[in-house]
Amino acid sequence: MADKRAENMKNSARASLLLGLVVALPLALAGLAWAGGASLDEDEEDQSNAGVSFFGFAKDLDRGGGVPDAKVSAEIKNRNASLVTRTDDQGHFKFSGFSKDIDPKDVEITCSKEGLKLERTVRRQPNAAEGAASIEVDCLMVKP
Amino acid sequence: MRVRGTLRSVLVGIAFALAAAAKPGDAEAPGIKAHNLALTGRITSGEEGAMEGVLVSTQRDGSPISITVVTDETGRYGFPVERLAPGHYALRIRATGYALGAPAAADVRAEETATADLALRKLADVSGELTSTEWFISMPGTAEQKRPLIECMSCHTLERVVRSRFTADQFVGVLKRMANYANNSTMERVQARVVDRAVPDDRARRVAEYLASVNLSRHDRWDYELKTLPRPTGRATHVIVTEYDLPRKTIAPHDVRTDADGFIWYSNFVEPYIGRLDPRTGAHAEFAYPVAKPNFPTGALALEPDHDGNWWLALMFQGGLARFDPRTKTFRMFPLPPELNDDTAQQSMVMPRFSNIDGKVWTNDVNSHSILRLDVATGAYESVDPFKDMPIGGNRQHSPYGMAADKDNDLYFMDFGDENIGRVDARTFRATIYPTPTPHSRPRRTMLDDTGRLWFAEFAANKLGMFDIARESFKEWDVPTPHTYPYDVYLDRNGVLWSGTMSSDRVLRFDPQSGTSIEYLLPRQTNIRRIFVDTTTTPVTFWAGNNHHASIIKIEPLD
Numbered sequence: 001m002a003d004k005r006a007e008n009m010k011n012s013a014r015a016s017l018l019l020g021l022v023v024a025l026p027l028a029l030a031g032l033a034w035a036g037g038a039s040l041d042e043d044e045e046d047q048s049n050a051g052v053s054f055f056g057f058a059k060d061l062d063r064g065g066g067v068p069d070a071k072v073s074a075e076i077k078n079r080n081a082s083l084v085t086r087t088d089d090q091g092h093f094k095f096s097g098f099s100k101d102i103d104p105k106d107v108e109i110t111c112s113k114e115g116l117k118l119e120r121t122v123r124r125q126p127n128a129a130e131g132a133a134s135i136e137v138d139c140l141m142v143k144p
Numbered sequence: 145m146r147v148r149g150t151l152r153s154v155l156v157g158i159a160f161a162l163a164a165a166a167k168p169g170d171a172e173a174p175g176i177k178a179h180n181l182a183l184t185g186r187i188t189s190g191e192e193g194a195m196e197g198v199l200v201s202t203q204r205d206g207s208p209i210s211i212t213v214v215t216d217e218t219g220r221y222g223f224p225v226e227r228l229a230p231g232h233y234a235l236r237i238r239a240t241g242y243a244l245g246a247p248a249a250a251d252v253r254a255e256e257t258a259t260a261d262l263a264l265r266k267l268a269d270v271s272g273e274l275t276s277t278e279w280f281i282s283m284p285g286t287a288e289q290k291r292p293l294i295e296c297m298s299c300h301t302l303e304r305v306v307r308s309r310f311t312a313d314q315f316v317g318v319l320k321r322m323a324n325y326a327n328n329s330t331m332e333r334v335q336a337r338v339v340d341r342a343v344p345d346d347r348a349r350r351v352a353e354y355l356a357s358v359n360l361s362r363h364d365r366w367d368y369e370l371k372t373l374p375r376p377t378g379r380a381t382h383v384i385v386t387e388y389d390l391p392r393k394t395i396a397p398h399d400v401r402t403d404a405d406g407f408i409w410y411s412n413f414v415e416p417y418i419g420r421l422d423p424r425t426g427a428h429a430e431f432a433y434p435v436a437k438p439n440f441p442t443g444a445l446a447l448e449p450d451h452d453g454n455w456w457l458a459l460m461f462q463g464g465l466a467r468f469d470p471r472t473k474t475f476r477m478f479p480l481p482p483e484l485n486d487d488t489a490q491q492s493m494v495m496p497r498f499s500n501i502d503g504k505v506w507t508n509d510v511n512s513h514s515i516l517r518l519d520v521a522t523g524a525y526e527s528v529d530p531f532k533d534m535p536i537g538g539n540r541q542h543s544p545y546g547m548a549a550d551k552d553n554d555l556y557f558m559d560f561g562d563e564n565i566g567r568v569d570a571r572t573f574r575a576t577i578y579p580t581p582t583p584h585s586r587p588r589r590t591m592l593d594d595t596g597r598l599w600f601a602e603f604a605a606n607k608l609g610m611f612d613i614a615r616e617s618f619k620e621w622d623v624p625t626p627h628t629y630p631y632d633v634y635l636d637r638n639g640v641l642w643s644g645t646m647s648s649d650r651v652l653r654f655d656p657q658s659g660t661s662i663e664y665l666l667p668r669q670t671n672i673r674r675i676f677v678d679t680t681t682t683p684v685t686f687w688a689g690n691n692h693h694a695s696i697i698k699i700e701p702l703d
Contacts, residue, residue: 014333018386027419049538051538071616076533076534079533079534080572080573080574080575081530081531081533081534081575081577082534082574082575082576082577083534083536083575083576083577083578083579084576084577084578084616085578085579086616086617095536096536096537096579097536097537099535099536099537099538100538101535102535103487
């Protein structure tokens with residue numbers, strides 16, 4: 001599905017790599033609310049508790065290229081929850097930022113796709129120029 | 145205007161039906177003209193001649209029921225004989241920019257067809273006729289500037305905002321005051337929160353500056369063009385709309401559903417009653433439940449049935465849930481325990497659909513942004529915070545809202561504060577969070593179909609969405625009119641989606657396979673929340689409440 005999020009993902013990833021900017025700006029809803037129950041200005045950005053975000057590609061090592069529509073899961077060590085998205089047509093995915101209290105080392109990214117198995121993941125820590133807010137994780141997949 | 149009775153009009157009506165059947169593209173659409181008619185006529189204006197897409201409404205003297213049909217491409221309208229009993233009927237129309245030339249009425253007699261041809265006059269000023277959607281389209285400003293205004297519609301239309309003369313300084317105070325009204329407020333019954341909510345000056349100021357730039361604080365007229373949506377055409381005119389006025393203006397029907405006996409049940413958003421309407425007669429009944437917290441706002445939001453045919457209500461600021469047995473007409477109350485029932489406690493949702501599986505009913509707490517689960521046997525509540533173990537989005541505020549349950553009573557919820565669909569496993573409380581493809585979509589209400597697909601309205605994204613549970617994947621569709629802000633969606637037996645909104649006075653019928661859509665214009669200003677589609681009828685029947693104007697609405701497509 002070539003959707004807006006996929007396009008945003010690609011644009012944001014490029015931006016983070018090239019400019020070293022934070023790509024996962026959380027949007028604040030904190031505190032303020034109309035009578036209707038939501039925020040006075042729900043799209044106001046509030047980075048005060050924004051932690052690390054993850055992005056990357058699912059790659060087919062046998063055929064080369066990205067793996068579209070792969071399931072990508074993020075799990076935090078010793079937590080009873082998971083975050084799930086799917087790769088876009090290019091095999092790209094992104095998870096927007098976790099809270100600051102999450103140690104990136106505790107976040108495990110895995111991918112799955114029918115007809116392929118995950119061989120390993122490769123994590124690239126950002127250098128100082130890129131900032132520490134984004135971590136790239138690629139899923140390297142092969143035929144079973 | 146001429147009003148006369150004539151049997152010949154029946155033949156005229158049949159002729160119209162034949163003519164309509166021959167129209168390209170509408171050959172399969174029988175339309176209203178295929179019926180014998182109790183009342184018919186033609187709508188014209190000096191500017192347009194015959195007018196298509198004019199809503200013509202009738203209401204018999206003393207009746208709470210209004211019937212509305214829509215003119216075809218020749219300006220003709222017709223009310224089937226089975227819809228209008230003999231009597232004296234007042235007529236009204238809706239055609240943006242036009243009004244009746246004079247008050248209109250018709251006398252309907254048995255075995256005759258009355259005729260009322262109506263000449264409309266063009267209005268010099270259309271500002272009183274714009275929907276909130278049309279104000280959004282008309283107002284200058286960025287999407288970011290307009291976005292905070294989508295919350296205004298919970299209590300009133302945008303006309304109230306743009307017609308005001310508040311300066312920015314004055315608006316700051318207005319905004320702070322409104323932040324302390326309860327969600328379950330209408331203009332007929334404003335309710336204050338017990339616990340005030342602070343609004344920082346800078347945020348209030350930013351919104352206030354924008355509002356003062358689009359209202360009448362600086363000019364006697366708006367300095368921007370007032371844009372209106374087109375009148376219905378083609379299939380959008382093939383419809384009968386029935387409105388059932390409820391006996392008090394304060395009644396705010398929020399969630400509406402039918403039962404197996406043909407009654408319509410609704411939650412009253414501002415008063416402590418569940419309501420019942422008999423659409424066959426218009427008879428209305430109310431059943432009161434006890435007010436546990438007298439100084440707190442009253443009214444319930446979600447209304448859902450359980451497996452045994454009981455109705456469950458989410459009691460908002462009264463704190464807890466209520467179960468109503470329609471056979472015995474009795475309530476059982478499930479208040480929150482003291483440790484959860486503080487002054488901010490607010491239950492907006494309830495999901496008892498599969499409580500027969502494990503004896504548990506899901507609900508939420510709006511203020512703490514958490515999910516609660518009731519043990520029906522003991523009355524005890526458990527609390528689940530699905531975002532505690534998956535703290536995504538920095539400071540973004542998550543808000544579990546619309547709910548559905550699968551056959552194992554696992555919960556699926558809409559993260560209305562943000563952009564996620566969530567799943568909570570009923571046995572382990574393990575949470576799985578699925579961000580929607582469109583960021584900041586604010587998914588609102590939802591339904592789970594028989595094939596395991598969640599259908600939901602993306603309020604802030606102006607989209608309808610589908611989440612395939614087995615595939616863990618999404619699809620989204622734009623709604624055709626900008627600034628519609630869909631509240632809810634319902635999939636009918638034909639695979640067609642229906643959706644309602646607080647802003648456009650229109651009901652959307654959308655085929656996700658073909659991408660084609662029909663928008664039915666409603667006769668009056670209408671604030672729609674939870675919708676229901678009765679799939680036992682042919683064609684299906686759409687039901688909703690007019691939350692701000694105390695009526696129940698039925699839409700019957702004619703094709």
